[in-house]
Amino acid sequence: MGIKNFKAPKKAIDKNENRAILVSDFMTKKLITFSEDQTLLSVIDTLISNKISGGPVVNKKGDLVGIISxxxxxxxxxxxxxxxxxxxxxxxxxxxxxxxxxxxxxxxxFDAANKFLKSKRRRFPIMKNGNLIGQISQKDILKAALDHKGHDW
Structure with missing residues (x-):
């Protein structure tokens, strides 16, 4: 029996190999939110006790109205x-x-990382159909880089 083909066997394609790394994969979904009528002292206490640097401000209906840091x-x-x-x-x-x-x-x-660099913001709320569903921070971008070890993007 002779050689039929000089090509190496095809490598199985990993479906996740070329998949984009999305903001939704690394965003924080369990948000600590603040209200418009909260005092700054209350916000400071929440920031310290939860070891966070800021968060979204929502009104009584749950609509995003601001960010406090x-x-x-x-x-x-x-x-x-x-x-x-x-x-x-x-x-x-x-x-x-x-x-x-x-x-x-x-x-x-990576587009989110670029937006962080251009805007000088430390966090962005994530919206879907007008609803606040999460938040991504600069630290979340770093976690994504560490998770992927910087070699498979």
């Missing part, structure tokens, strides 16, 4: 010290970022 709180602490004004009664609605950029969970993780 450590930086927003620190800014108010600094200003309150400068003007000798207590922050105990300051509400989130006055200090949150209201112009919220969101991204889609089906976005490729």
């Amino acid at each position: 450590e930086g927003d709180c620190i800014k108010q602490i600094s200003e309150s010290r400068y003007y000798n004004m207590p922050i105990s009664d300051k509400k989130v609605s006055s200090y949150m970022i209201k112009n919220v950029e969101t991204i889609d969970g089906s976005m490729d993780i």
Whole structure:
């Protein structure tokens, strides 16, 4: 029996090999959210006790209305010290970022990383059909890179 073919046997194709790495694969789904009428002291306590750096602000209907972060709180602490004004009664609605950029969970993780670099944001809420379904942070992007070891993207 002679050689029929000089080609090597075909390698089985792994269905996940060429699959895009999506934001939805690494986003946080169990969100800690804040309300507009929460005090800054309450937000600071939640940030510290949950070891997070910020989160989405939702209204009573659950609609996304803003983002509050450590930086927003620190800014108010600094200003309150400068003007000798207590922050105990300051509400989130006055200090949150209201112009919220969101991204889609089906976005490729590398496009999300590029968006982080361009926007200087630390987190993006993930929306689907007008509903808040998660959040992706810069740390989540790093977890994705570590998970894939930087060699199979």
